[in-house]
Amino acid sequence: MSSSNKVGESTRVKSDISPCAAPEIRRIVEQKENWGGWATTLNDATIFEYIMRQVGCESVAVRELYSMEEGYLREEKSCFGIIFLMPYNEHYETQAGEELTSLPAGMWYSNQIADNACASYALLNILMNLNDVPLGTQLEGFREFTLGLLPPHRGQAVDGFKSIKNAHNSFCFRYEIEEADLILYEEALGDSDPKSELKPKDSHRRKRAKFNEAEVAHDQADQIDGPHHYIAYVQVGGCLWELDGLKQTPFKVGDCNNENFAVRVGSRMRELTARCSDLSIDFGIFALEPAKAPQLEKQHQANAREIGAIERKLQGTDPRSSLRTEELLSGLLILPPLDTDDFGQQDRMTTEQLVELRANLIQKQKEIEMEKDKLFNEESRKALELARNRHDYEPFILTMATMVWEQQQAEAKTGKTKKKGRKGR
Template identity: 90%
Template sequence: MASSSNIGGSTRVKSNISPCAAPEIRGIVEQKENWGGWATTLNDATIFEYIMRQVGCESVAVRELYSMEEDYLREVKSCYGIIFLMPYNEHYETQAGEELKDLPDGMWYSNQIADNACASYALLNILMNLNNVPLGTQLEGFREFTLGLLPPHRGQAVDGFKSIKNAHNSFCFRYEIEEADLILYEEAVRDSDPKSELKSKENHGGKKYKTEEAEVARGHTDQIDGPHHYIAYVQVGGCLWELDGLKQTPFKVGDCNNENFAVCVGSRMRELTARCSDLSIDFGIFALEPAKAPQLDKQHQANAREIGAIERKLQEIDPHSSLRKEDLLSGLLILPPSDTDDFGHHNGMMTEQLVELRTDLIQKQKAIEMEKDNLFNEESRKALELARNRHDYEPFILTMATMVWAQQQAEAKTIKPKKKGRKGR
């Protein structure tokens, strides 16, 4: 669960340092990496992508969806899984789900044992179920390591997964770490104090208190002010599964396939959101799908090898039809065909047909290169946005405020000369 109270650091900024002192920045980074807890994360697709990239997963992208209506989701194709951000309430019931005693064959599921880590748990609950997608050595090694563990033990393994925790916490601020530690301290004091009013209410309220609580939950729509929670949806074995790390087991929502996966998830999300009468409550929907860059690179290289095969054939049957020197110097990528390439459709083609096919491939290459340039510009924009989100401006703000205050105090102590009054005539 992502708590509404974001939680932060330990040391305060010294007043005698420059606004952007490098040692101070290094100290903040080290503090985040050495902290044992988890901070809340912003509901942003670029942050999910950043976490994946930091653990070596380059083949999956995250796209934010802006509606849970069927007509909109029907256009969402090639979706690996969906992460749903919703207001958290412990009284949410999975009425459409079927609780299991054992996990189905091939399913990876982890319980969430760390507060505020639901974003990374939801992300891993999807990625670990992608069997035919390259995830990188770190994630594939982690999946292999946790394959024989029970969901609670996998949750402990996730809590100790240093790389993903550092990526997750890289967007938190020092005050968030301080608040998180303070909350844990207050909870420990409350649990150890037998006179605690909250503990007495929970332990001695008895069946009557629990019954009244359940009646309130059933009689009112879920109204949440603050805490939100990430839930993962994935397709395994022809069924839609709801992977909520706070639940003991996954829930089988119903049958689905690759074509109607997003539509089925939308139906489930609408069921959950129907319990919230406050339409101003924020929700977030994030789809995990194949990353464009690896696909573009793969197609670009395949086209380059086919152009190379055509050039080789033209050299044999009509050398005058080969590419000119200007074409070769224009940056056109030409690669020799590999042993696994099958260009049997070139056999029997006349010179004119081969030249026409080569021209068509060159045009496709230019379109791919343009799309790659646009993608690079978009990734550069995301990188700049991420850098701004990760930077902790608190030291700068506090230092500048201290400098302004010191300047004001110095000016107040300065004795100003009195103005001489003019003598009357």
């Protein structure tokens, strides 16, 4: 489960020391890394991407979707999978679907063993089923290691996957760690208390019936500020599967293909949200799709090799049509073709056609470079946003609040003293 709404002496740090080397910040980082639990996660696409990047997955991006309507999702043709965030209440428990007695061949599915970790479990339940997508050494090694395990044992392996747990907990605050530990302590204390099993359930039901209106208001508030849960949707074997780590097995929603995958997921999400109150702003939808940066770089390299092939061809037939010195010095990337490249169509082209093709490729290169610059700026903005979200401002706020309170107390005391002095005169 995860929540969707999360919104002394001074230490002088030398300018040549990284902020992370400051003792206070370093202690907070070490506390997160050494903590055995999982914190709740913001429903933010950049955080999902950050978790993937920390475990070496560069080929997948996450983008937030803003509607579950068919007309909107019909345009989503390249989704690897979809993560859906919904309130965790009594409506969640009444899900329909075809429950399996065993997993289909080739499907990777993990039960959620740890509390508050549903975001990372949902993410892995999609990534581990992408057999044709490069995931990086860590994730591919983890998939190979867990391939022969049962879903509960895979869940335990995820709980022990330190890299992804550290990335997941990067955005938690110290008070969240303390609250999570306190909840576990109270649950353990309650399980060990024999009196907790003797509480009459009928009187509890009567109280709920008596305060029905208050319960309705509480239910609506709970859907906004209460616990939430991430569910994964992925296509395996020509079927749409709902991979919910809290369920014993996946649910087969129905047949689907690449063209209607997002539409079928939207239909399923509308079915689930229809059971809740009309608070659609409280749901989150995130699509996993191919990352743009590797695709742009791949196309940029391919164009550079084709330009190199054209240059080699022109130098052998008409050297006067080769690129001029100023064009070569303008930063244009030219690479020799690989043995696997096939530019056989150039053999049938005239010099004029080759020059025109080269000009078109150069223009494409400029457009790709502009797109790469735009993407770099966007990634820089995300990195700054992530850095701000990761920083724990609690110590600063507590220190400032304490200083303000002490200042107010000092001013109040000084004011009373002066007032008494004037009265004595």
